[in-house]
Amino acid sequence: MQTNHKTRVVIAGGGTAGWMAAAALTRTMGKCLDVTLVESSDIGTVGVGEATIPTLVFFHQLLKVSEREFMTATQATFKLGINFENWRDCGENYLHAFGVTGKDCWAAGFQHFWFKGLEKGLSSDFGDYCLERVAAEAGKFAHLPNNGLNYAYHIDATRYAQFLRKLAEGEGLTRIDAKIKQVNTRPEDGHISSLSLDNGHTVEGDLFIDCTGFKGLLIEQALHTGYEDWSHWLPCDRAVAVQTEATSTPLPYTRSIAHQSGWQWRIPLQQRVGNGLVFCSQYQSEQEALDLLMANIDGKPLNSPRVIPFRTGRRRKQWNRNCVALGLASGFLEPLESTSIHLIQQGIVRLLRMFPHGAIEPTDVDEFNRQADFDIEHIRDFIILHYHVTNRDDSAFWRHCRQMEVPATLAHRIELFKRTGRVFREGSELFDDSWQQVMIGQGLMPRSHHPIVSMMSDAELTHFLNQIKHNIARTVERLPNHGDYLRTFCQ
Numbered sequence: 001m002q003t004n005h006k007t008r009v010v011i012a013g014g015g016t017a018g019w020m021a022a023a024a025l026t027r028t029m030g031k032c033l034d035v036t037l038v039e040s041s042d043i044g045t046v047g048v049g050e051a052t053i054p055t056l057v058f059f060h061q062l063l064k065v066s067e068r069e070f071m072t073a074t075q076a077t078f079k080l081g082i083n084f085e086n087w088r089d090c091g092e093n094y095l096h097a098f099g100v101t102g103k104d105c106w107a108a109g110f111q112h113f114w115f116k117g118l119e120k121g122l123s124s125d126f127g128d129y130c131l132e133r134v135a136a137e138a139g140k141f142a143h144l145p146n147n148g149l150n151y152a153y154h155i156d157a158t159r160y161a162q163f164l165r166k167l168a169e170g171e172g173l174t175r176i177d178a179k180i181k182q183v184n185t186r187p188e189d190g191h192i193s194s195l196s197l198d199n200g201h202t203v204e205g206d207l208f209i210d211c212t213g214f215k216g217l218l219i220e221q222a223l224h225t226g227y228e229d230w231s232h233w234l235p236c237d238r239a240v241a242v243q244t245e246a247t248s249t250p251l252p253y254t255r256s257i258a259h260q261s262g263w264q265w266r267i268p269l270q271q272r273v274g275n276g277l278v279f280c281s282q283y284q285s286e287q288e289a290l291d292l293l294m295a296n297i298d299g300k301p302l303n304s305p306r307v308i309p310f311r312t313g314r315r316r317k318q319w320n321r322n323c324v325a326l327g328l329a330s331g332f333l334e335p336l337e338s339t340s341i342h343l344i345q346q347g348i349v350r351l352l353r354m355f356p357h358g359a360i361e362p363t364d365v366d367e368f369n370r371q372a373d374f375d376i377e378h379i380r381d382f383i384i385l386h387y388h389v390t391n392r393d394d395s396a397f398w399r400h401c402r403q404m405e406v407p408a409t410l411a412h413r414i415e416l417f418k419r420t421g422r423v424f425r426e427g428s429e430l431f432d433d434s435w436q437q438v439m440i441g442q443g444l445m446p447r448s449h450h451p452i453v454s455m456m457s458d459a460e461l462t463h464f465l466n467q468i469k470h471n472i473a474r475t476v477e478r479l480p481n482h483g484d485y486l487r488t489f490c491q
Contacts, residue, residue, distance in 0.1 A: 006034040007356070010195060010205035012180060012218055014039035016157050017327025017344045018211035019164035020059075024348045026171035027063045029355065036203055037168070038195060040179045050267045050274045051079060051254045051338040052152040054098050059345045063167070072490045073163040074155040075270040077250045078482060080136035082337065084441060086258040089391040094441030095253065096337075098150040099132030100433050102468055108450035111436045112421050113464065115446055116453045122462050126440050129465070131472045136253045140479035141486075148475075152338070154254065154267045154274075176203065180212075183222035191322045192218060207322055207356065210329040219315055219325040226316040227331075233384050233406065234312040235397075236262050236334055240289050241276035241306060244299035249483035256336065257296070260284070260395040264296060265335065270486065272302060278334050283397045310334070318372045319365045324351055331376060336383050337434075346375055381410040382431050382438070389414065389442040414444065421446030 009025060011018050014037060022037050060070060070076065081097035088094065102110030110129065117123030127133040132150055135141065142149070169175060178197040186193045194204040210218035219225050231237060250268035257264040262279030277293040284292075286307050293305065314331030318324065325331075326347045333339060350371055354364045387401040388410075406414075413435065416422050423435045456464065 006032055007207060008205045009033050009035045009207050009209065010203055011035065011037040011209045011211060012195065013211035013213065013329070014161060014165070015211060015213070015327065016161055016341060017329070018209075019161040019168065020341075020344050021209050021211065021326055021348050022168035022173050023063055023164040023171075024059075024352065026168045026173050028352060030171045034174075035168070035172075036174045036176060036205070038176045038178060038180060038197065038203060041177050042179065050157050050269075051082075051154050051265070051335065052341050053338050054150050054152045055342050055345060056152055059349075062349075065167070068489060070163060071153070074153075074159040075272070076153045076155045076490075077268055077270060077486055078141045078252050079152040079154050079254060079338075080132045080141065080149070080252045082254045082256050083136075084256050084258070084386070084438075086392075087256070087263075087386060087390060088441060088443045090394065094437075095127055095133050095136055096434060096437050096441060097127065097130045097133035097136060098152065099130050100150075101126060101133075101437060102129040103464075105452065107452045109421075109423060109436065111423070111440070111446070112449040112453050113456075113461065115421055115449045116456075117461055117465050120458055120461070122458065123465060124469070126437070129468050129472070130437075131475060134472050135476050135479055136251075138476055138479070139249070139251060139482050140476055141252045141482040142479050144475075151252075154250075154269055156269055156272075176201070180217060183218055185222060189321070190223070192222060207324070207360075209351075210323055210325040211327050213328045214310065214332070216315065216325060216329040218323050219318075219320060219329055223320050223323055225320045225325075227311075228313050228316055229311060230313040230380060231311055233380070233404065234334060234387070235280045235282065235400065236278045236312070237310060238281050238286065238289065239276050239278045239308045239310065239334075240286065240293050241274070241308065242293065242297065242304075243302040244273045244275055244297050245302060246270070246272050247299040249481070250486070252482040254338065258392070259292060261397040262289070263336065264293065270490070273297075273299060278336075280397055283395070314373075314376050317365075317369050318347065319351075319368045322360055324368075330372075333376065333379060333383055336386060337379070339379050339383075343376060343379070347372065377407075377409070378426065378431070381407055381413070382434070384410055385414070385435075385438060386442065389439060389444050391443050414439070417446060418444060419447055421449050 011021055025035050081095050083095045085093040104110050114123050178199045180195050181198045182196040184194045192208045194202050196202050208218055255266040261284040264277045267274035275297050277289050279289045290305055310332050312332055315325055318330045327344050350368055354368050384406055388406050392398040417439050425432045
C-alpha cells in the first residue's frame with residue numbers, strides 16, 4: 001500500500017454494510033482516505049437487520065449521529081429486548097431484555113441468590129428483577145440519566161442505508177452507480193488491484209471492502225477464501241419476509257415466535273411492521289412457510305412476500321489479502337438475536353483500529369481474523385442455545401435440535417450452568433447477563449448455587465430480593481408509554 005497519497009478505499013456494494021462502512025470511514029478518517037463506493041441501483045439488497053442491539057447506540061456516538069434525526073429518518077422505535085414465544089414449550093414465553101438482572105456480588109452472580117430464593121419460595125420470575133424486562137412488558141420507555149435504561153432500535157434498513165449515504169457523501173465520498181463486471185488481481189501477490197465496471201470505467205484501490213452480500217464477489221469469487229458451513233448446528237436455510245401496516249402502538253420489543261419448523265419475527269416500526277418466517281426447507285416447503293406466515297400477520301401487506309435462501313456459516317477469513325468482507329459477504333447467522341448489524345459494526349470498528357499505515361501487515365490480518373472468529377463463534381453458540389435447550393418435542397425439527405451434538409464450547413457452558421449455576425464472560429464476547437436470561441428462559445435450571453448465598457438469612461434474602469423489585473417498580477411507574485414518548489421524541 002502506498003504512503004505518498006491518501007489511501008484509496010473501495011467499497012463494493014451498498015446496503016446496510018456498505019453504507020455503515022462508508023459513513024464510519026469518512027467520518028473518522030476521511031482526511032487521510034479517498035473512499036469510493038460502487039453499487040448498482042438495479043441490484044436489490046436483502047435489507048439486513050431491522051432489529052438491533054444496544055451496541056448500535058455507541059456506534060452512532062462514534063459517528064456523532066443525532067439520535068433524533070436518525071430515528072425520524074428510519075421510522076425507528078426503541079427496543080428493550082426480545083420476547084421469545086413457544087421456544088421453551090408451546091404456550092410459554094420469556095423476554096430476553098438488554099439490561100442486567102438483579103445485583104451480583106464479588107463471588108456470585110445474582111442468579112445464585114435468585115435460585116436460593118426459589119428453593120425457599122421467596123423469588124418470583126427471574127425477569128422480575130430486570131428493569132428493562134419489566135419496562136418492556138409494561139410498554140414503557142424513556143431516556144434515563146446515566147444510561148439507566150439499556151436499549152436498541154427497530155429500524156427500516158433501507159432508510160438507514162439512505163441516511164448513512166447522506167452522511168458519507170457529505171464527508172466527500174464518491175458514489176458510482178454501476179455493476180461490477182470484473183475483479184482484477186495482481187499476478188505477483190493475488191491482491192485486488194481494481195474493479196472493472198459495466199459503464200466502461202475502472203476503479204483502482206489500495207484496500208477493498210466487500211459488501212456484495214451472500215455471493216461475496218470479491219472475497220469469494222475473486223479470492224476463493226472458502227466458507228465454513230454451520231448448517232449442521234443451525235439447519236434453518238430459508239426466510240420468507242413481508243411488510244405490513246401497523247395496526248397498534250409499537251411495542252418496545254421484538255417478538256420471536258417459534259413454530260414447528262422455525263420461527264417468526266415481528267419488528268414494530270413507527271408506521272409499519274416487519275414480518276418474517278425463518279424455516280428449515282428439510283421440514284417445511286416454501287409454500288407451507290408462506291401460508292403459515294400470511295396466516296399469522298396483522299395488518300395489510302405492503303409488499304409481495306419474498307423468499308430469501310441462506311446458508312449459516314462464515315468465511316474462512318474475513319480479511320484476505322487486501323480485501324475485508326462485511327455483512328453477508330463475511331458470513332451469516334440467522335437474525336434470532338438481532339446480531340447482523342452488530343457484526344457489521346464490529347468489523348468496521350476492528351478495521352479502524354487496525355487500519356494499515358503503509359503496507360498491509362500479515363500480523364494485523366491474522367489478529368483481525370482471530371478476533372472476528374471469536375466474535376461470531378460466541379454469537380453462534382448463543383443462537384444454537386435457543387434451539388438445543390428446549391422442552392419442545394412436537395415435531396421432527398425440534399427433536400433434531402434437542403438431540404443434535406452442539407459445539408464443545410456451548411456444551412461446556414450448558415453443563416457448567418446446569419451443575420453449578422455459573423456463567424463466565426470470556427474476553428470481549430458480546431453476551432453476558434444474556435446467557436442466564438436465555439438458559440433460565442429456555443428451562444435450564446441449576447442443580448446448585450454458590451455457598452456464599454447461605455451467608456444470608458431468609459429475612460435478609462427476602463429483603464434483598466424485594467428491594468430490587470421495589471426499585472424497579474418505582475422506576476417503571478414513572479416511565480411514559482413507549483408510543484407517547486416516541487411521538488414526542490421524533491416530532
